[in-house]
Amino acid sequence: MRAQVRVIPRSEHQISRSQISDHALKVLYRLKNAGFEAYMVGGGVRDLSLGREPKDFDVATDAKPEEVKDLFRNCRLIGRRFRLAHVFFGRDIIEVATFRALHDPENGDGDGDVAMEDGMILRDNVYGTVEEDALRRDFTINSLYYNIADFSVVDFANGMDDLEAGRLRLIGDPDARYREDPVRMLRAARFSAKLGFQISPETGESIPEMAPLLANIPQARLFDEIMKLLMGGVGAETFSVLRRYGLFEQLFPQTEAALAGPSGDVWDLFILRALENTDRRVNEDKPVTPAFLFAALLWPSVSERAQALEAEDMHPTQALQEAIGEVVAAQLERVAIPKRFSVPMREIMLLQPRLARFRGKRANRLLSHPRFRAAYDFLLIRAAAGDAPQELADWWTQAQETPGQQPPAQDATGEGKPRRRRRRRRRRGGDQPAPSE
The missing domain is CATH 3.30.460.10 (Beta Polymerase, domain 2)
Incomplete structure (x- = not known):
């Protein structure tokens, strides 16, 4: 060449x-x-x-x-x-x-060292022109x-x-180049969204077939690539490109299954809203955290798994905890999530049912929770997508604007406020009954 x-x-x-x-x-x-x-x-x-x-x-x-x-x-x-x-x-x-240098399988004695396996580059320090x-x-x-x-x-x-x-075109034979480094398929999606370029037919047509090669990429490297894909200010558009070429399924297989299910429209809107929120903050130079993004990306499968466990008579709180554990464990087999992000990610999801049960002093305690703001923003996105009552999101918005506001007569679970039981006063002195003889 x-x-x-x-x-x-x-x-x-x-x-x-x-x-x-x-x-x-x-x-x-x-x-x-x-x-x-x-x-x-x-x-x-x-x-x-x-x-x-x-x-x-x-x-x-x-x-x-x-x-x-x-x-x-x-x-x-x-x-x-x-x-x-x-x-x-x-x-x-x-x-x-x-x-x-260019790779030469027959004459690989370049100035440096190279290692390949099944067409994938493992090490490449052969120098050339x-x-x-x-x-x-x-x-x-x-x-x-x-x-x-x-x-x-x-x-x-x-x-x-x-x-x-405005055209994105791969150099060389696409199949060979994708086998050398499957992450090039993710880069194609990222550049297409970032630059607004069309992926040329010869560059894009083999991506769906080659996408499973991403399973050979280390989980930590895929985490880094996801940060570039979805936290660069064009995450919503990138998400659409990833799904169009069958790449999102390789990164988040459980979420893709939820998107393909009966509630797919709700989950698709939910993830798009979450990514649009992240894009807006990135473009306004506001802080963003991968914890919030991963919570949104895993929530569809977590929510559906929790509902299935509840249907088996598991307590809702335990069902949610169990669902988060199962989904995260499966996700870690594809993409590494550092603990500094996975811990707050879990907290954001675990706070969702607590936001739906606000009685008495619970609301004030939640307002002072260190993850409240992230959980509240998460709730707003759920409500906008139809996954949570809009009245619940509105109430928490008002609660922040008007401290000390009384909760409504019913919480978002539909349960009425329980009656307070009157405490019986103990008798004193001579009013006490005489001990039995």
């Missing part, structure tokens, strides 16, 4: 050094002045070409990781699967990658290289044409 190289001079593209971070420029120039090739690559070039502000500025070079470390005292080498150099400038990190590196990248729009030597953009796979057409 040969690249169709197109060099776009500075006068014909819109990327300016003034748009690149000072730290990235420092890395680029030091590598160049030391006699190495140095390019800004990937998302930085793509986003600047689209008039967007990049999140990261990554660098590619022919310098080996150890040579990069020799140039920068503030450098740390990381990774075993992919050896990388991280150059630290306070909290800012510039990632520097050495050009990777900039052209080989470009063809190793996943999508054409990510194979654009900004050359600090002459400020040109080098396009190795017609990526600029795809940028202008």
